[in-house]
Amino acid sequence: MxxxxxxxxxxxxxxxxxxxxxxxxxxxxxxxxPDFRSADGLYNNRGVEFENYEPEYLLSRTCLYREPKVFYEFYRQKLDTRGVExxxxxxxxxxxxxxxxxxxxxxxxxxxxxxxxxxxxxxxxxGTTMRNYCHACGRVFPGDYIFKYFDGLTPESGPDAIIPRCDKCGGMVRPAVTLYEESxxxxxxxxxxxxxxxxxxxxxxxxxxxxxxxxxxxxxxxxxxxxxxxxxxxxxxxxxxxxxxxxxxxxxxxxxxx
Ligand SMILES: [Zn+2]
The missing domain is CATH 3.40.50.1220 (TPP-binding domain)
Structure with missing residues (x-):
């Protein structure tokens, strides 16, 4: 020092x-x-081959809307800061x-x-992972909504279950994070x-x-x-x-x- x-x-x-x-x-x-730009340490238990993707792509608007299952699997594994001080x-x-x-x-x-x-x-x-909203109706959800949603998944949940849904309209709930390709x-x-x-x-x-x-x-x-x-x-x-x-x-x- x-x-x-x-x-x-x-x-x-x-x-x-x-x-x-x-x-x-x-x-x-x-x-x-951890630095999200490093894809190391990701688990491959939902059939997502993370090594095929650039880290920046995994946090892009294209990924969220075109391959939401890949996006949310990455998000689930890398961006849960509950328990971090x-x-x-x-x-x-x-x-x-x-x-x-x-x-x-x-x-x-x-x-x-x-x-x-x-x-x-x-x-x-x-933006922040502490706020979420429905991309279809705009309804706002609390900070831990997406991660609690993930907690409810079981090995029996189908592959589509990883996408968090709005309880009002069924639209996709997304974090208020600025993704690559977004302003x-x-x-x-x-x-x-x-x-x-x-x-x-x-x-x-x-x-x-x-x-x-x-x-x-x-x-x-x-x-x-x-x-x-x-x-x-x-x-x-x-x-x-x-x-x-x-x-x-x-x-x-x-x-x-x-
Ligand atoms: Zn909605």
Whole structure:
């Protein structure tokens, strides 16, 4: 752990009061959420040959509507975050918000862990698994609806039973997640841009800034201080006032909120 960088980071937090946090998959790694882009460890017990698919395809609109059984089998195995807990980064950011130092959290994650840690100003620009809706009638279903539906499946359930159904119209119930080939949710994007544009300090963490249009949103920042926390090099390193390569949870566990 680089103590000098840590002290510098602490000073920056102390001297700013409108901080925006822009986070990616790396934020949830310490909570044990695997990278969905890796198809490793998938079980093949419903006849789905995952190795024939690109991970991006498995989370695409085409897959959901053309091969829903494949989509939901992948979703069932990879995206169930019940039983996953927020980690020190989520909790420390919630504490900073309560201390009046945050203008918002912009997240590319769909796991809802920031809210569970207590943050309220969260902009989920790729949607969330914590909300579901019927694609036919629009009826909204609670966060655990799809996973509870999966829990009810038995070995005797037919192959079509994996597709969650609306109890009102029988339409397919889908997560409010932004899939590949879909546009980002407008209100989250607007809130995110407002937060970034009004911030005096931006912390970019756990993202290599390669997924567009999300990555381009950091260009709305006009404050004076950018901190980048990521284990690998990103395209924005040269714009940052401070680059930290240490594990995010080690960094945030040392930060004092005052
Ligand atoms: Zn319906």
């Amino acid at each position: 680089n103590r000098e960088s840590l002290q510098q980071f602490q000073k920056m937090i102390d001297s700013h009061s409108r901080i925006v946090f822009f986070g990616g998959a790396g934020v949830s790694v310490a909570s044990g959420i 927020p980690n020190v980064t989520h909790y420390k950011l919630a504490e900073l918000e309560r201390a009046g130092k945050m203008v918002g959290i912009v997240t590319q994650n769909i796991d809802g862990l920031h809210q569970r840690a207590g943050s309220e100003r969260v902009f989920e620009i790729h 980002l949710p407008e209100d989250a994007v607007r809130g995110a841009i407002d937060a970034i544009a009004s911030a005096d300090m931006m912390i970019i963490a756990g993202t290599s800034l390669v997924v567009y249009p999300a990555a381009g949103m950091v260009d709305y920042f006009h404050g004076d201080t950018i901190v980048l926390i990521n284990k690998g090099v990103t395209s924005r390193d040269r714009y940052a006032d401070l680059v930290i390569r240490d594990p995010m949870e080690d960094v945030f566990s040392e930060i004092v909120v005052r």
